[in-house]
Amino acid sequence: MARGTGIPRRTGAVLAVTGLAMAVLAGCAVSPGAGVAADLSPEDVSSALQEGGDLLVWAWEPTLEHVVEDFEAEYPNVDVELANVGTGNDHYVVLQNAIRAGSGVPDVAQVEYYALPQFSIAGSLADLAPLGASELDGTYSPGTWGSVTDGDAVYGLPIDSGPMALFYNARTFKEAGVEVPATWDEFVEAARKIHAHDDGTHLIADDGNAGFATSMIWQAGGTPFAVDGTTVTVDLADKGSARFAQMWQQLLDDDLVAKVPEWSDEWFQRLGDGTIAALVTGAWMPANLESGAPGAAGDWRVAPMPQWTKGGTATAENGGSALSITEASTQKALAYGFLQYANAGDGVQVRLDHGNFPATTADLTSPEFLAREPEYFGGQKINEVLSASATGVLPGWQYLPYQVYANSKFPDTVGQAYTGSTPLSDGLGAWQESIVKYGNEQGFTVSGS
Structure with missing residues (x-):
């Protein structure tokens, strides 16, 4: 069975409790539930599915409701309770509190790729390798598989992916006489031209989003976070960070960015009427555009992400998540059967049939998937663009082992650049200082470059 709370997809909530990632360092690692994954095998998974039992799954991804219905039909002895306890930080606050309390912990939790290290290093997630997850290497795109693995350990199975692309309103572009930008220099010029044509229209909206900024730095070739166990190095002035800061500063200085919060009513309204003319975001966006801005059907198109070098194909991930099994679960074998x-x-x-963008390589390249021509996007074969983006994700990116906390400090540091209080590069420097300070306070060895 499934139930939902109706909570919006993302919120700007800041973590109410901190230090989950530091639980191991503080000597309060999470106690494993009965049925430690290391003591189980793929054969135990098959047996558990036949014997049945109850599973509690916390996730917000809407297509999982349909998955649960079909799963329960195939395995009638299993009862799955699917609960949406929030999204983004709201979800992690509730999950973190349950883990700390040692009660009410779900068997399965949806965890975004950027948040996985924070939960895995705390010992809150089960290693799925003994259950057979290692054999799925090659099943998923390299970027998503790299996000759920740490050495030989596997801490989740990818549910979707977010290779980035440029979503743009073709009607607004045509009215302003703007060509689709292939480079970031062209992107800046397109922003100028669109705003000059109508000062109530902006090419892009951004009110200071940590996830967007880090993805942009990633695509620019940056690797600002280096993690080796509990040793962390932070360099938010590296090549990619500097590239992003210099380019985005031009847009901020000339009022070419609409400072409208993502997922707000105003944001969707302006996406619908074309006064926000483009999005640089993950491949999960189409379904959100269709539901949030239905009046713009036929106006939107998808193009490759603008490049730093003309003719390049570099992309990054933005968003995307996995389903993980909590260490506290007493139904690990059954839970893994559901994940499989x-x-x-x-x-x-x-x-896929309900609009999810895949992480599985077979589906990313299937003729049926690539040939889809959604009416909302004017009959364009948008999956050809989005799937190509998945192959261009730059390798080597790492998230902090306390990225959820770090992102909560973004508005107080980098966010000041969006009000004109400080240059973007200085904001990144202040963010780095807060990241280094917090990590060292929590027992990591953190240095800034």
């Missing part, structure tokens, strides 16, 4: 079905079995097609 949802993320590597029949559930993948169910999610």
